[in-house]
Amino acid sequence: MTQVLRRVLGTDEARLVFVSDEFNGHAIDAQSGQPRKRVERWFSSFSEMEEENGQSRMYLGIHWSSDKTAGIAQGRLVADWTINHAYRLL
DSSP states (O other): OHHHHHHHHTOSEEEEEEEOSSSSSSSBOTTTOSBOOOOEEEEEEHHHHHHHHHHHHHHTTSOOHHHHHHHHHHHHHHHHHIIIIIGGGO
8 A cells, every 4th residue: 555655646755644443532441441542653654654564563473574574575566566557547
């Protein structure tokens, strides 16, 4: 997604904010019965966003650093192919 946005918009710079479904200020915590605090994640570029997304997989114990690097590279290749081939048909 980030590479498609980079290509379509022509820049890596972007002011983005994301809010989790779990920490949106409305979701109820199962243990306390109270709404969870709203937590916002701010990004200044698509690269920053994709890096943090890849890093989160490592914190979860699902992937290694090499998986993150390869995953970002593969995602960019798929996005580039899509933009260069399928997107131009629209």
